[in-house]
Amino acid sequence: MKAAAAALAVSASFLAVSVVLAQTRSSDKPPVGAAPKYDPAIYAELQKAPEKARNRANPLQNDADAVAAGAILFEQHCAECHGDAAQGGKKGPNLRAVEVQGATPGAIFWILTNGVVRKGMPVWSKLPEPQRWQLVRYIKSLGEAARVGESPAPKP
Numbered sequence: 001m002k003a004a005a006a007a008l009a010v011s012a013s014f015l016a017v018s019v020v021l022a023q024t025r026s027s028d029k030p031p032v033g034a035a036p037k038y039d040p041a042i043y044a045e046l047q048k049a050p051e052k053a054r055n056r057a058n059p060l061q062n063d064a065d066a067v068a069a070g071a072i073l074f075e076q077h078c079a080e081c082h083g084d085a086a087q088g089g090k091k092g093p094n095l096r097a098v099e100v101q102g103a104t105p106g107a108i109f110w111i112l113t114n115g116v117v118r119k120g121m122p123v124w125s126k127l128p129e130p131q132r133w134q135l136v137r138y139i140k141s142l143g144e145a146a147r148v149g150e151s152p153a154p155k156p
């Protein structure tokens, strides 16, 4: 009985040692962190807008109908990638993100005009300028809604 207990103690301590060894080994590996759904680098393009474009004011800033018109355009042209409520979809990132909401109207207009073609964001220069500004108003209005906690984004 005594011998069996001793053997058990030995194997238990052997087990402890190998567990410690295994842990040391695995800590050499890089941590397997969950990758964020959208890399913040996605929005880096907005930062590249030249100063002149960035500082351009939205000529429809005080147009009462611009947000509603922009919403219709968004549904027609953008929702398939960015989601019905711009919350992000399979092909395009969330436009309610701080990176977009913090950008100037001019920077968003510049993105629409130039696209990010190599990364899958089309050029929208064929839309007349007033329509692009309406889209900018609509996108910006989403940030205001989010701040007061209105309408949670519906599922795609």
Ligand code: HEC
Residues within 6 Å of the ligand: 041, 042, 043, 044, 045, 046, 047, 074, 077, 078, 079, 080, 081, 082, 091, 092, 093, 095, 100, 108, 111, 112, 116, 119, 120, 121, 122, 124, 135
């Ligand atoms: C075919 C899919 C697709 C469509 C349609 C599309 N987008 Fe995008 N959009 C993308 C992708 C992909 C990105 C991310 C590009 C990147 O990595 O920079 C993006 C990025 C953006 C950005 C963030 C800019 C940035 O820094 O990348 C804005 C703003 C935007 N889109 C607005 C729009 C608007 C407004 C429309 C409709 C007129 C639209 N998009 C239509 C795919 C799309």
